[in-house]
Amino acid sequence: MGHSSKVLRPTQTRVTPGDARCQRSLPSSPSSWSSVGLLLIIALLAAATHVAPATAQTVAEPKPDFLVRDVNPNSPRNGKAVSPRDYRLQISAFYFGAAG
Amino acid sequence: MRVEILGFNRISDEAYNSLVARPLNVLPWLQDTTEQDVWNRWAIDYRDVLILDAFNRPVGKYNLTANDLLSSARRQVLKQLLLDAAVIVDSDQDGLPDVWETFWFDSLAQRPEDDFDGDGIDQRTEFALASNPKDPLSGPLLKPIIVRPGGRPALAVTVRRFSGGGPTLMAETSSDLVNWSAEPSSIFRVGSLVNAFDGMGGAEARFQQSSAAGALPNGFVRVRVVAP
Numbered sequence: 001m002g003h004s005s006k007v008l009r010p011t012q013t014r015v016t017p018g019d020a021r022c023q024r025s026l027p028s029s030p031s032s033w034s035s036v037g038l039l040l041i042i043a044l045l046a047a048a049t050h051v052a053p054a055t056a057q058t059v060a061e062p063k064p065d066f067l068v069r070d071v072n073p074n075s076p077r078n079g080k081a082v083s084p085r086d087y088r089l090q091i092s093a094f095y096f097g098a099a100g
Numbered sequence: 101m102r103v104e105i106l107g108f109n110r111i112s113d114e115a116y117n118s119l120v121a122r123p124l125n126v127l128p129w130l131q132d133t134t135e136q137d138v139w140n141r142w143a144i145d146y147r148d149v150l151i152l153d154a155f156n157r158p159v160g161k162y163n164l165t166a167n168d169l170l171s172s173a174r175r176q177v178l179k180q181l182l183l184d185a186a187v188i189v190d191s192d193q194d195g196l197p198d199v200w201e202t203f204w205f206d207s208l209a210q211r212p213e214d215d216f217d218g219d220g221i222d223q224r225t226e227f228a229l230a231s232n233p234k235d236p237l238s239g240p241l242l243k244p245i246i247v248r249p250g251g252r253p254a255l256a257v258t259v260r261r262f263s264g265g266g267p268t269l270m271a272e273t274s275s276d277l278v279n280w281s282a283e284p285s286s287i288f289r290v291g292s293l294v295n296a297f298d299g300m301g302g303a304e305a306r307f308q309q310s311s312a313a314g315a316l317p318n319g320f321v322r323v324r325v326v327a328p
Contacts, residue, residue, distance in 0.1 A: 062156040066136045071117045072107075072129035077297070082106070082130055084156045089203055089230075089301025090263060091103040091185045092152045096144045097164065099109055099119040099129065 101154065101186045101199070101264035102303070104295065106130060110139050110146075149178065151185050154199045154301070159185050188265055195267070195328055200227050200301075204234060212327070228267040228325040230260050230302030242323065247308060254314030256290065256306055259323050263293055263303035268326040271307035275316040286313045287321065 065085055070077040084092060106128045109117060120129045132138050144150065151160035160181040167174040189198045195212050202208070210216065210233075212224035219236035232238035241260035246253050261269055272280040273287040281287070287309050296302035309319055 060157045060159070063150075063152060063158060064141050065156075066138045066141070068130045068133060068136050068138065070128040071109075071131045072120050072125065072127065074121060074123065074126045075128045076126065076294075077128050082128060084152060085299050086297040087104055087152070088156060088299045089101075089154045089199065090295075091101050091154065091182070092156075093103060093105050093182060094108050094148075094150045094152070095105070095164075096108045096110070096139060096146065096148045096150070098113055098146075099107075099116040 101188055102293075102295070102301070103182055103186050108132060108138065108144075111137075151181055153185060154203060186264075195224060196227055197266075200262075204232075224267065224327060225325050227262055228269065230262045230296070230298070230300050232300060241302075241304075244321070249308075249311055249314075252311050252314055254309040254311060255319045255321050256308035257321050257323065258304050258306045260296060260302045260304050261293075262301050263295060264301055267328060269305065270324045270326050272322050272324065273309050273313050274320045274322075275313070275318050277320055280322070281313075284310075286310055 063084060065083055067081045067083050070080055070082050072078055107120065108130045109132060111132050111134060114131055117129065117131060130138075138144075142150070145163055145165075147164040149162045149164060150158055151162075153159045162178050162181055167177065169175050169178065190196065191198050192208050194208075194210075196210055198208060201210050204210075205216070210223050212222060212227075214223045215221065216223065216233050217236040219239060221231065221239055223233055225231075225240070226233035229240045231240060241258075243258040245256050245258070247256045248254070255273070257271070259269065259271075270282050271287050271289070272282045274280045287307055290306040290308045293303040293305055296304055307321065307323065309321065313319060
């Protein structure tokens with residue numbers, strides 16, 4: 001379908017520390033975050049009990065840690081410092097976008 | 101497994117954070133800082149969705165500029181990436197997911213009846229209740245509280261459990277410690293799982309006595325881990 005999804009495997013890990021590609025400036029898309037949010041919440045519910053036979057395991061390196069603040073006043077973690085380590089033994093999906 | 105979604109704002113867009121404050125948007129919105137510089141350190145492209153596994157390892161990336169989610173096909177692709185990441189695998193079919201065994205022991209050698217840390221709690225229970233199987237001081241977390249629905253007291257307990265599936269937890273109540281009931285007319289689950297964000301996959305569930313059970317002179321609650 002020509003989609004550019006990436007399932008990262010050991011030989012396909014394309015992220016490199018220090019890459020500054022994120023500095024390019026693009027206009028924000030007001031509808032983007034709400035669309036993603038709705039979809040991903042649905043996916044969360046559907047994923048919780050999905051069980052399947054063994055498949056190939058990824059062995060990419062863990063992403064570097066960070067500690068940043070949750071600034072959404074409606075989030076249960078508002079005001080707290082958040083780390084990806086809080087989400088170990090769970091699946092976490094980070095959307096790097098614009099507010100709005 | 102449980103999937104948690106977070107948004108991440110870049111440093112230059114900090115002034116627009118107020119735009120996320122909509123009543124139905126309860127997802128965390130993280131603000132990058134010059135000190136943390138996550139967008140750079142993680143080599144992020146604008147509008148990437150980066151999926152991390154239980155070890156914080158990247159297992160999928162989907163860019164929403166290249167793949168606009170106005171397309172249902174692309175929404176399906178992203179959903180499938182998340183579903184694939186959330187699959188629970190139990191290669192040795194011992195009831196302990198591979199991810200849990202390798203997270204704690206870097207192997208699949210543990211058996212449900214083992215007690216690695218010698219605290220009297222077997223691995224099945226350590227897994228089910230999201231405690232640390234290598235720390236004898238880490239055990240089941242049960243927090244009792246008296247609630248008063250309709251003005252009558254009732255006993256409620258909050259229990260920590262593994263958030264991404266696992267054995268069933270059965271709450272039971274009794275007035276004499278002899279006869280126990282798990283019937284919804286006696287005790288029931290309240291609300292949804294609340295993520296503990298403890299880095300061990302834990303979440304908290306609450307069970308509460310019914311008003312009828314709470315009206316009895318004595319009341320006890322227990323929570324059992326039911327082996328599959």
